[in-house]
Amino acid sequence: MERRRTEWLVSLPTLAWLGLFVVIPTLLVFVIAFRPANPYGGIGRGWTLDTIRALATPSYLLIAWRTLWISLLTTAICILLALPAGYTIARAPARWRNRLLLLVIIPFWTSFLVRVFAWKSLLHPEGPVKRALEALGLAGPETTLLYHPAAVVLVMVYTFLPFTILPIYAAAEKFDFRLVEAARDLGARPFQSFRKVFLPGIRTGLVTAILVVFIPALGSYIIPDLVGGPSGEMLGNKIAQRVFTDRNLPHASALSAVLVLAVLAPLVAVLILQRKGKKSDIIMGEAP
């Protein structure tokens, strides 16, 4: 009996805090989406479906679509780069492995805002990258590297790459590489054995890596804001704009609700697959 009481006593503070500051606010977002906007800013009175209906406009749909494809592209590029990197680190001798991992993690430990800013000055018209490209003849003096969806993808890949490498490394480390050798012995070419033996073997790490990029990418705000410009606008920017510029909280709520659902979808999909395949907690990145 004492055990039960202790359990409740120790869990209560965080349960209460999180209930108050996570659960209730999230519910509020969904609730406010059903309210009209107050013309003077803030939340109006009464209930309406107008806010939700307003979501169906072409401009919103365009932004939603752009958010989706930018996130997907970022995820794809990250995975493509992380696979060889994770593979190399896992195969490296133990001495090197820790150092390489440290090298991958250190950028993550530095201020996120600062790193985006670093790219902003790098891609600046007067910046080194532009001048290097000009010297190589790949760009004229008129081309801008900034304020373009491509810039957003580039900086997002930069930001999320360490997050992708780590789970793939973790899964590759547990993978038995003799399976690849066996495949080669049986006649498979390097890329074939990679595709048919290695990839399925690190399935869990792969799923974690995908989730760890895709979900934050959907909710990106700073990157599109600083390097995206109007043509690189994503859902995150729109929400911020509605809140701060237009003072239209219900619209912002409605957009946020859409984002919540978009974020939930892959998580739920993974959970269903997990239950079907009886794997261990994929979201935590543990190998089965």
Added chain:
Amino acid sequence: MRRSRFPIVITVMVMAFLYLPIVILIANSFNPARFSSRWEGFSLTWYAKLFQSPEIWAAVKNTLIIAVSVTTVSVILGTAAAYALHRFGASRLQRIHYTLIYQPLVVPEILMGISLLMAFVAVGVPLGLFTIFLAHVTFCTSYVAMTVLGRLQDFDFSVIEAARDLGASTWQSTRKILIPMLMPGIVAGALLAFTLSVDDFVITFFVAGPGSTTLPLRIYSMIKYGAPPMINALSTLLLAVTLTAIILSQRLATRKSGT
């Protein structure tokens, strides 16, 4: 069997890619030129200008007030949560508990920011340092909990039973045995919380009020609205501080239990 060179090549390119912007940033912080296109020799002008700027100092003050208070509260909450999750892990209550703690870690910051903003507006709480404090505690607690939880995995609870066996009450065994043994993990969590609070932009952006500018917010406005290269110097300093704190945190978090 000749292993394909291809993965190694990619890895090297990835590493270069990761470090390029940072290296250039640090280099430019010592470059007195207005536009980083020309290198005009090593100089500390921008650092000097930083120290002379009152807005910067105000932001630093706000950031530190919040970070210290947030660290204190989230360490207490997070450690208690980690203990509950580990000790009573299998129960239904803890599974719900775990899901809740997990939320701030997976949810995009903008969602957290806006939901908290809605909540504060709906209740009528004025935005300012206090709301930033509340928001930061909400996600820092989860990170502290996960850090301490990691340490608890190796924790041999028979030590606690031994303490009880020898006459210690629950509170005494917690104070004299559990907490000292967990201390490295707790400090690691504290450093992590401190860093996250100092660094946070998105959530702070949503719940800050006038006069409660933190360092990241100041950096952001400097970036957005014309950037004196002071930012390079400020960023480099911020880089150094957060890097040091995290390295310390990692050292403590992975030390063998019981040392």
Added chain:
Amino acid sequence: MSSDFLEFRGISKSFGPIHAVTDVSLGIKKGEFFSLLGPSGCGKTTMLRVVAGFEDPDAGRVFLDGQDITDLPPNKRKVNTIFQSYALFPHMTVRDNIGFGLAIAKRPKAEIRAEVDRMLELIRMADQAGQKPDQLSGGQKQRVAVARALINKPDVLLLDEPLAALDLKLRQKMLIELDLIHDEVGITFLYVTHDQAEAMSLSDRIAVMDGGRIEQIGAPAEIYESPRTSFVAAFIGDTNFLEGRVHDCLDRDYCRLSIAGLPEVLCYNDKVLQPGQPIYMSIRPEKIHISHERPEEKAQRNYVPGVIEDVIYLGSNTKYWVRAGGYRIQVLRQHDRYFLDEKPLRWKDDCWIWWHADDGFMLDHFRKADEGLLAVPPQSVGEPINGK
């Protein structure tokens, strides 16, 4: 019952679907070295934890020195535990570890210092007083754990498989030390182990447990010589199991048994039995004698002819497996001074085995699980099954 110092009355404890302990009652005398012996999962550790206060029994009460301690929290009981992992406080020195209980009891600093010094002398670790646990060897850690517990002068000392983590040589050394400590200190010891050698060598009495219940309680010799159930007979030492029926009972002490394929067997009996009743008999290998010729017949002995199937020479003794009447009986022969003079007993030799009727015992209970242990010969490869 009231003379028992530590008493379990009807203790039951389950963990979900697993019944760890079912309706166990037990009385331990003051100053006794009492062991709970059994395989993993038999409930012995649960019993220990119930005394310590770390598990609340689902049913039953625990009495210590006449007082019902069942509802007392662990820190209020006058018992101390030696944990299997020793559970020394890693951030405290040896001195602080040992003195912990006294410090909690808020004894004066001078008294604590004196008592700790005394303990350090007892375990011969005065030089290591300032060291931390991670600097100690396994044996040293165990001695610190013992000192830490004994310094509080508990009514009962609980030991949870304390030697399990030590290697063989160290284990033998610590066995002797534990024995000495018990003699010197005179406290009641409750010792939990799965190792029969430990239990037999240290204990005044042993309770053999299996599946949450007590199979038998008694002094080591009693448990060994007169096991009541097939579990106890098989768990402790080696034995042969023979299956048969009671032919008749002569006076109160002996019965004649019909065992398939063997001549009539005379066996010691302490039960009330009916002719025709099925019975299981057990005879330990070292109690059986073996020779080529039939020895001179003496009263109350059983003589059985057989063929030697296997011989294993072990230096100080030899094991023989003898096929007699459909049974494969194990015989252990100690090498005495006559051994080398005799014509050696070899594979496929005809032989005679015999034993005294007092050395056989009939079991109260034979477990279905032990049927594989009946001394029935194995089939050889290629032999048709059922003789067809």
